[in-house]
Amino acid sequence: MTATIDPDLQLRLYRSMRSIRSFEEKVAELFYAGRLPGFVHLYVGQEAVATGVCANLRDDDVITSTHRGHGHLIAKGARLDRMMAELYGGIDGYCHGKGGSMHIADFSVGIYGANGIVGGGLPIAVGAGLAARVHRSDRVAVAFFGDGASNEGTFGESLNLASIWKLPVIFVCENNGFTQFTPTEQLTAGIIAERAKGYDVPGVVVEADDVITVHEAARQAVARARSGAGPTLIEARQWRFRAHNEGEEAFIGGEWKYRTKEALEAAMQRDPIENLRLQIDDPDGVARIDRAVAEAIEAAVAFGEKSPLPPPEAALDDLYA
Amino acid sequence: MTATIDPDLQLRLYRSMRSIRSFEEKVAELFYAGRLPGFVHLYVGQEAVATGVCANLRDDDVITSTHRGHGHLIAKGARLDRMMAELYGGIDGYCHGKGGSMHIADFSVGIYGANGIVGGGLPIAVGAGLAARVHRSDRVAVAFFGDGASNEGTFGESLNLASIWKLPVIFVCENNGFTQFTPTEQLTAGIIAERAKGYDVPGVVVEADDVITVHEAARQAVARARSGAGPTLIEARQWRFRAHNEGEEAFIGGEWKYRTKEALEAAMQRDPIENLRLQIDDPDGVARIDRAVAEAIEAAVAFGEKSPLPPPEAALDDLYA
Amino acid sequence: MAVITITEAMRDAIGEELERDPNVIVYGEDVELSVYGAQNGLVERFGRERIWNAPLSEATFVGAGLGAAMSGVRPVIDLMIGTFTYVAMDQLYNQAAKLRYMSGGQAKMPVVVMCVCGARGSAAAQHSDSPYPLFMSASGIKVVLPSTPADAKGLLKASIRDDNPVLFFEPLSLLGEKGEVPDEEFIVPLGRADIKRRGDTVTIVGVGATVKMALEAATTLAAEGIEAEVVDVRTLRPLDENAILESVRKTGRLVVADEARQPGLAAEVSAIAAERAFDTLRAPVARVFTPNVPVPFSPPLEGAVLPSAEKVAAAARRVVNGAT
Amino acid sequence: MAVITITEAMRDAIGEELERDPNVIVYGEDVELSVYGAQNGLVERFGRERIWNAPLSEATFVGAGLGAAMSGVRPVIDLMIGTFTYVAMDQLYNQAAKLRYMSGGQAKMPVVVMCVCGARGSAAAQHSDSPYPLFMSASGIKVVLPSTPADAKGLLKASIRDDNPVLFFEPLSLLGEKGEVPDEEFIVPLGRADIKRRGDTVTIVGVGATVKMALEAATTLAAEGIEAEVVDVRTLRPLDENAILESVRKTGRLVVADEARQPGLAAEVSAIAAERAFDTLRAPVARVFTPNVPVPFSPPLEGAVLPSAEKVAAAARRVVNGAT
């Protein structure tokens, strides 16, 4: 399959995944150094999903994200420096410090926000799809959500609404093997992708250690949506490599309480970034990207570090338009 | 098929359906005579569903019902007189006048109530199923709900929860062709019964003009549930013969706004009571039931008519146990 | 001026805004036939690309309203009955009310969610609440409840043009009330109370159904020499605290009449007065509200729990004449 | 007496009740590992037939709690975080609170729904609310929020034994606070406030986190000659109005401190005082509460909106010394 892949696309996908991974490794470091307030949920391991999907999107397409949102934002084109400043709670952050990791948004590139409520983003994406229909535009909307979210009521409701109204929505369920601290199969009956059929929506499973596979599935779903044929559900399977939230050990005493080290190590063999790097026939290109990303992360941290915290009176701003 | 049907069962089913139909025809009459406060949603035409299902249940099995609940209650064994008194708002009603048509309950025979919120009863039935598991009892719980409810979030959530916890719950979706004033197919994507598969739950469609068919499908589902094998979804198809709610014309100006007279007349050919009557080889038995039911309805009305309305101060009772 | 009902006034408001702005759309359960009438005839005029019947999935279609609004559409969502807000609660209280603030002011959400509220005609517990108190503490949302046809029209037009989520409650018991509505186009700005009657003995603050009760009570009281000033808050959030305080400071006496269970508008207005008009208060503040039970079905029980003009008048006498 | 945290006290309460009554079961998202700790170690002791990890479907698993409770089980449901009540709102506000009443007293629903509430550590808007005001107007439900380990234990045991739905809030910012807890078995009855400090200059009413602030403020104020009486309401519904009124009538001055947005406990207590203790009130009532914005993320913003001991002390000085 590699033979037919466009090298530019490969590099583009590599850059996106590399940015996400490096950004988050830095976030973890800063979190444990006590530099970041609040909660961070990292996306490490799942980069191929956001990347493969968002590579098919335009700036005027919309995504809704989750508590585990950094990857979706970066893949959709958010700036690392303003993201980082937000994580610091600084006024130069995307939300001027009002949102934090679970609520970062960049409306200028169609990112309607991370969302702290599991299942909360699906209806919002459906609404963006509705707007596209009302405006007779070929914009599409993507809802990213987890396996856990597929058990929330908004999941079935959203599939149904998007299906009967034939809305250009792509539902991307990231089955990362866990719903917080419980293995997915203990909580989630059947096969998530198959739930789509009952709503007359195509459902596909993709193994998300391979970004090209994800990209292709998303390409078809996006094309279908743009053509007016309605929604698609993609179940992308790939374990998360890190904790549910950084610092989860303070809550539950450590990750080996809910998965074994061996199983995790086996899963980490399926690293989408390594997989892609091995397929790319351009070591210089890769090295250039690695350097550029490293520099961008440095710059983002510097930007975040020097962004002032907001003054207390700012707490009352930004409520109403 | 008729040849193998137990004549006693036939008469039992006939009596139940006849009671529901006659009770509700009387309710309609009283409603239009201005004797009944509030809203009534009648079940006329759908009698085979409640009847076929509840004939498989014991008094200690539980059901949850809907805004269109009279049929479920009667089939499960509620008393006509106390039901009627409740519709009048009298103190001898099941709820002492606090509930009315949309909230009648009889806990002594496992009826956890009609419910005014579409989709509201499914979780409650799941909980009754959970209790059966906790108590290691072979009791089962049935959730009755409409096609409209199958688009509410609690539908998917309840199927999932009952499936992973293998709870003895039978989900009975009554697809009566309409969600209030809109044809079902305009609002409901795909086939409702097929939605079960995505939750690893068996889903079956039955044509509910034939009570024997419903009875058999329910028998299997109940047996499965009692044996510990988990839930089943039954989609029972049968148009409702009357208005969404009696008096709907005051709201929307009449039923021909959303369905044609011809289509309704065709649907009414599929009358489950007539169907069964024609199969029963015992005209005396049928006549006896008809008379007994007519007398019971008379008595119920008399009971309701003479039940006093509650005193104002009763409004503050029954809040806490 | 035309004399029309509140329902007709709302229908006119929606129709005018649909005409005026192609981004306005209307959806909800059975809006084509329109259960309570405010969307009556719209599908015939504007077609199914503007008027959509929605499936029963309140959480999702309210949430979709936010997404559509953030994308430049101005959805007017009919939620039919106020108690259905509970099913959509997260999308209202935790999303609509917060997305703009959390995004640092990026989100713009011109969405109206409308529904009837209050009890009438034995609809019983699950259909009879007045849920607006719950939304008074929901931050970035506006909450409206008119009491006259003119206000209904002007406030609904203002709500549709507002760039924030607006929860627009329709007072069920007043839907058929008729009143004069200006012929020319007009707007009633959100956030401003209206003095529906002038008086200087006692202030009666009401909203929706209780405004009418307050006015009836005022007529009775006037015959007894008590001149009540009736303040219709109209918008519960933002609340026009100054108008309320000004009246209370003038009369020195306060009754708050509210069909909702408490804490709600009555508690809030009472607290504001106890904090900021204390020195001018000459008598205890009285509240008239529905006691904390579900609204019962049977007519005598329903009547027992709901506020009425008599109960409002009695409360006013109490604060004017002292406890009896 | 053992000195333990609120979390440990709750864990002991649940453990004891699991021991005592085979009908008690515990479920919720990740209760096996227990995110906030109150269910820690229970699965090891009681096994998976008593302790169940639930899928993310709050509306349904709360509703299932009602169905199980009506069938003789006594579920203790962990909803984890208070804001998740919104997702389950219909089952709480419209079902749990009403089913008994609507059925004319037939339903018996011994179910506890527990969750943390309040803001701490920049969890940001969607995880930081104190949603109890919303449930004060929910009829047939009880609402509890302890402020000490002993109360947490005694109130939680009483909640589990209560035959009504109880919404048990855990004060997030106090979970790690230690305090003495009696060694012998005990219950703290629902519906009774507790005077946490005696004083006669001013009454400070608080709940959960603000009780600690009020006590700290009282210490500061004592040095200034102001003796504050601190009333911990403990149960928001039913509310112990008499205990509050008795204190206010004694001191003649009232501050209500509440981490929630308003209207809520602060508005309700203020309104009760303005209605029933008016003649003894010697100064305006002061409320300390979170202003009506979502709780912001960045630490200085979060600090700006939340109540604090300093804000409570300042309010007390204001009502004692007059406006400044």
Ligand SMILES: Cc1ncc(C[n+]2csc(CCOP(=O)(O)OP(=O)(O)O)c2C)c(N)n1
């Ligand atoms: C409605 C709701 N319930 C519970 C939570 C707490 N919570 C946050 S993330 C999470 C697990 C979500 O699992 P999944 O959807 O699989 O996403 P993942 O964390 O695996 O990316 C839970 C339970 C929440 N934020 N919102």
Ligand SMILES: Cc1ncc(C[n+]2csc(CCOP(=O)(O)OP(=O)(O)O)c2C)c(N)n1
């Ligand atoms: C959550 C909720 N939304 C809307 C309604 C108003 N309503 C009552 S019955 C009904 C239609 C229900 O359709 P279906 O589930 O098919 O049941 P049917 O009336 O056909 O028996 C609607 C919209 C309600 N009671 N609850």
Ligand SMILES: [Mg+2]
């Ligand atoms: Mg997951």
Ligand SMILES: [Mg+2]
């Ligand atoms: Mg139907």
